[in-house]
Structures are given as structure tokens and as C-alpha cells.
Amino acid sequence: MTEETHRPDGRAGTLYEAVGGTDALRRLSNTFYDAVLADPLLAPVFADFTPTHIEHVAVWLAEIFDGPARFTEELGGHQALLRAHLGLGITEDQRLRWMELMADAVAKELPDDELLRRRVVEYFDWGTKIARAVSADPPGTDLGDPGPTPRWGWDGVR
Numbered sequence: 836m837t838e839e840t841h842r843p844d845g846r847a848g849t850l851y852e853a854v855g856g857t858d859a860l861r862r863l864s865n866t867f868y869d870a871v872l873a874d875p876l877l878a879p880v881f882a883d884f885t886p887t888h889i890e891h892v893a894v895w896l897a898e899i900f901d902g903p904a905r906f907t908e909e910l911g912g913h914q915a916l917l918r919a920h921l922g923l924g925i926t927e928d929q930r931l932r933w934m935e936l937m938a939d940a941v942a943k944e945l946p947d948d949e950l951l952r953r954r955v956v957e958y959f960d961w962g963t964k965i966a967r968a969v970s971a972d973p974p975g976t977d978l979g980d981p982g983p984t985p986r987w988g989w990d991g992v993r
């Protein structure tokens with residue numbers, strides 16, 4: 836028996852592979868930001884949005900879900916991700932709307948696999964709470980060393 840067959844959910848491989856790799860994450864990001872920019876509660880938060888944002892989010896998600904570590908290698912890693920949210924003053928209503936639009940995008944763009952979708956949405960719930968907490972601090976706040984980019988698997992964060 837392999838180690839994987841002892842897991843409660845019995846899944847092998849990474850979430851990155853299960854979602855369909857970087858192309859699927861790019862489609863997810865694209866669909867999500869189309870909705871965000873059309874949303875009256877979220878659009879003002881994204882006033883400085885540029886299309887590179889879509890690609891950077893896809894690259895971040897690839898790394899989080901155990902794919903290539905390109906965000907760490909090319910885009911400043913965990914520290915840069917956290918710093919991008921400083922000063923945004925995200926409210927709980929905005930966080931919940933973000934989650935709602937992301938759940939819609941997940942349902943539209945990711946494979947029809949209930950456990951996979953649940954794990955992905957759980958990551959977003961965890962991540963948006965961190966983004967909201969960080970957003971209460973002003974731009975330039977010293978965040979110390981946040982450690983490496985987290986990895987999210989079939990059993991949650993590692």
C-alpha cells in the first residue's frame with residue numbers, strides 16, 4: 836500500500852495537478868477578476884488594477900497548490916504577497932464578496948470534483964482572512980520574515 840492510500844481522502848498528487856495546472860489557474864484568475872472589476876463593493880479596492888495582476892495571482896496559486904515556485908523565484912515570494920495588501924483596509928463585507936465571486940469562478944473553471952473544489956475554497960477562506968488582517972496595517976509596515984510561501988494540499992496547509 837502506498838502512503839496515499841492511508842490518507843482519509845485517499846488522494847494522491849498535488850492540488851496543482853488536480854486543478855489542471857497553470858492554464859486552469861489563469862482561467863480561474865481571469866474569470867474572477869472580470870467579476871471583481873464589475874462589482875460595486877470590490878471595484879474601488881482594485882482602483883490601481885492592471886492586467887499583470889491576473890497573471891501574478893495565477894502564478895501565486897500555482898505555488899500555493901504545490902506547483903512550480905515561480906512566485907518565490909520571480910515575484911518576491913511570501914513577503915511581497917503580504918506587502919501587496921498593506922493599507923487596503925479590506926472590510927469583512929468585501930472579504931465575503933471576494934469569497935462569493937471566487938466560489939462562482941471555481942464552479943465555472945475548475946474540474947467538477949467536490950473535494951477538490953472544497954479544498955481550493957478552504958484555501959481562499961484562509962488566505963483572505965490573512966489578506967484582510969494585513970490590510971489593516973499601513974503601506975510600508977515591517978512584516979518581519981513571514982517564512983516561505985505556504986503550500987496547500989489535500990489535508991490543508993503544511
Ligand code: HEM
Nearest residue numbers: 880881883884887888891892895919929933959962963966
Ligand atoms: C487568498 C486570498 C488572496 C490572494 C491569493 C491574493 C493574491 C494577490 C496577489 C498575488 C497580488 C499581487 C498582484 C500583483 O503583483 O500584481 C495581490 C494584490 C492585491 N490584492 Fe489580493 N489576494 C487575496 C485576497 C485579497 C482580498 C480579500 C482583497 C480585497 C478584497 C485583495 C485585494 C488586492 C488588491 C487591491 C491588490 C493590489 C492590486 C494591484 O496590484 O493594483 N486581495 N493579491
